Amino acid sequence: MFTKRRAAETIITTGNEMTMQKNSVAYEKFSSIQTNIQFMEKRAGRIQTIAVTSANKGEGKSFFITNYANTSALYKQKTLLIDVDFYNPKITKQFKTKLMPGLSNILVDMVTFEEAVIPLENKYLSFLPIGTLPPNPLELLRSEEFKQLLEDLKEEFDLILLDCPPVNLFTDARVVAAESDGAILLINSLATTEQDVLKSKELLEQVDANILGAVLNNKRYNNKQLASYNYY
Numbered sequence: 131m132f133t134k135r136r137a138a139e140t141i142i143t144t145g146n147e148m149t150m151q152k153n154s155v156a157y158e159k160f161s162s163i164q165t166n167i168q169f170m171e172k173r174a175g176r177i178q179t180i181a182v183t184s185a186n187k188g189e190g191k192s193f194f195i196t197n198y199a200n201t202s203a204l205y206k207q208k209t210l211l212i213d214v215d216f217y218n219p220k221i222t223k224q225f226k227t228k229l230m231p232g233l234s235n236i237l238v239d240m241v242t243f244e245e246a247v248i249p250l251e252n253k254y255l256s257f258l259p260i261g262t263l264p265p266n267p268l269e270l271l272r273s274e275e276f277k278q279l280l281e282d283l284k285e286e287f288d289l290i291l292l293d294c295p296p297v298n299l300f301t302d303a304r305v306v307a308a309e310s311d312g313a314i315l316l317i318n319s320l321a322t323t324e325q326d327v328l329k330s331k332e333l334l335e336q337v338d339a340n341i342l343g344a345v346l347n348n349k350r351y352n353n354k355q356l357a358s359y360n361y362y
Contacts, residue, residue: 145356160201167312167342178284180342181214181307182314183294183334185326189318190347192220194362196294203255207288208241210247212258214306215295216267219260237275243283256287271305280309315344 160222169179182198184191198360199211212233213221222228227248231241236258264270283290297303307313315330327344334341 146286149198157278159165160198161205163198163345164201164205177311177342178288179280179290179292179310180312180314181292181294181303181310182316183303183307183330184316184318185297185298185330186320187218187299189296189316189322191222191296191316192293194314194316194345194347195291196221196224199255199289199291200252202289202291203250206254208254208286209289209291210283210287212290212292213260214271214292214302216260216263217295217300218300219263221257221293222259225257225259227257229260230259232259232262234261234264234267234270236261236279237270237273238264239275243279252264268302268305271302277309297333298326304333304337304339307334308337310339310341312342314342317344317346318348319346320348 157312167180182191182195195211198208202209211221213219214233215221216234219228222232225248230248231246233246235241236243236246240262243258246258246261248259249255250257270276280290292306294303294306297315298306313334315327315334317327
């Protein structure tokens with residue numbers, strides 16, 4: 131079990147990209163997704179590790195996962211956000227942690243989890259950056275060390291969100307989804323084709339991933355009150 135915490139001076143502020151007012155449309159939509167997953171837990175058991183992926187690049191995956199993590203933390207769920215996208219570690223770059231040790235360094239036993247994890251502004255939310263980019267990321271994610279890390283983290287956190295690369299482009303997403311309690315697929319209504327979605331679903335099903343559902347973004351509503359908000 132992990133008990134050690136990083137020093138206060140290492141706390142990273144998340145900025146406007148993760149700030150949501152409780153009365154905002156965004157907050158309500160993310161809260162709704164969280165509620166839906168909680169209902170799933172009543173039927174299928176506890177869901178602690180969730181792999182988030184998309185069919186292709188640029189479909190809103192990183193925006194979704196950071197805000198979903200923030201929503202969970204606002205509900206006082208102890209939440210860990212892990213960057214698992216070795217090809218485009220967007221969240222690691224966003225939080226300016228590119229040169230810090232992270233997931234890859236833990237898996238090769240260079241640092242401990244306690245040395246790499248970073249607390250964020252909300253005391254219920256922590257972040258694990260990607261770490262040093264390895265020549266063999268897929269091998270690391272297939273390792274027993276990765277599987278054991280996820281199991282150990284379940285003892286410390288209520289929810290663990292893994293930001294994966296696009297499933298149609300990289301095998302890594304399938305490997306992580308197979309080791310997770312569930313997977314969420316991001317769909318961009320303006321870019322993702324039906325063929326892309328069907329291919330993503332097929333690839334996840336091939337590894338027996340528990341597909342929790344899909345999130346559709348860039349969808350405009352007719353309701354005038356929502357016309358200016360085009361994420362969900």
